[in-house]
Amino acid sequence: NNNNNNNNNNSRNNNNKRTLSQTAAIIPPYDPTTPRTGRWTDPELSFRDALLPPFLSGSLPLPNNLKLVDFLSSVLKSKPSRLTKKMKHARLSAKHYFVHSGFLRTDREAETLSRLEKEFLDSIAEENEREEMRFHMQKEWRDHFAERCEYLRLEVDATGWWKSMEEAERRVQAEKEKRRREKRRFMMGKVLEGDV
Numbered sequence: 001n002n003n004n005n006n007n008n009n010n011s012r013n014n015n016n017k018r019t020l021s022q023t024a025a026i027i028p029p030y031d032p033t034t035p036r037t038g039r040w041t042d043p044e045l046s047f048r049d050a051l052l053p054p055f056l057s058g059s060l061p062l063p064n065n066l067k068l069v070d071f072l073s074s075v076l077k078s079k080p081s082r083l084t085k086k087m088k089h090a091r092l093s094a095k096h097y098f099v100h101s102g103f104l105r106t107d108r109e110a111e112t113l114s115r116l117e118k119e120f121l122d123s124i125a126e127e128n129e130r131e132e133m134r135f136h137m138q139k140e141w142r143d144h145f146a147e148r149c150e151y152l153r154l155e156v157d158a159t160g161w162w163k164s165m166e167e168a169e170r171r172v173q174a175e176k177e178k179r180r181r182e183k184r185r186f187m188m189g190k191v192l193e194g195d196v
Contacts, residue, residue: 035079040086043123047116048076054109058100061141061148068095075140077133102148128175135171 040048054060062071069092073080084092104110111187117137124130149156 004138043120050116066097068092094151
């Protein structure tokens with residue numbers, strides 16, 4: 001009887017260990033190189049929808065002939081298939097950007113777009129993903145703005161821009177290294193479980 005009880009306790013302990021390691025494996029660490037997937041959140045939908053009118057009216061600092069699907073997938077860091085699935089009747093690939101003013105005409109428009117962008121970013125629960133997404137969107141807007149300035153033959157001081165690019169690369173490398181360490185820890189845990 002004592003042997004049976006010991007065996008049952010050992011079995012329960014091993015099951016608990018497996019459960020803990022399996023739980024860790026269920027939640028994969030954030031990968032900054034992977035596009036966003038899965039369900040759309042309400043703040044993400046609100047921000048996406050707010051980008052449509054200024055895009056269609058030519059009121060953003062974007063290059064001519066940019067496809068709507070390319071613009072949304074780059075700014076929102078989302079797979080084009082994720083966009084087309086959600087916006088079936090929007091004809092995303094058929095709509096192109098043509099500059100009218102190239103900027104938002106009122107402070108209210110700019111404030112609304114900035115607020116919705118902030119609400120979307122703040123809604124991302126995982127801190128690393130949120131900060132990486134914030135940085136990604138800033139980079140996208142700067143890239144579009146710089147391209148527009150170049151087209152208009154306006155000089156842009158790119159010193160801060162290059163520094164930000166180096167910072168982005170540093171963040172990506174740091175995140176990859178963190179993922180490698182987490183994977184090694186997980187694999188060591190599996191090996192130790194096998195030894196018990």
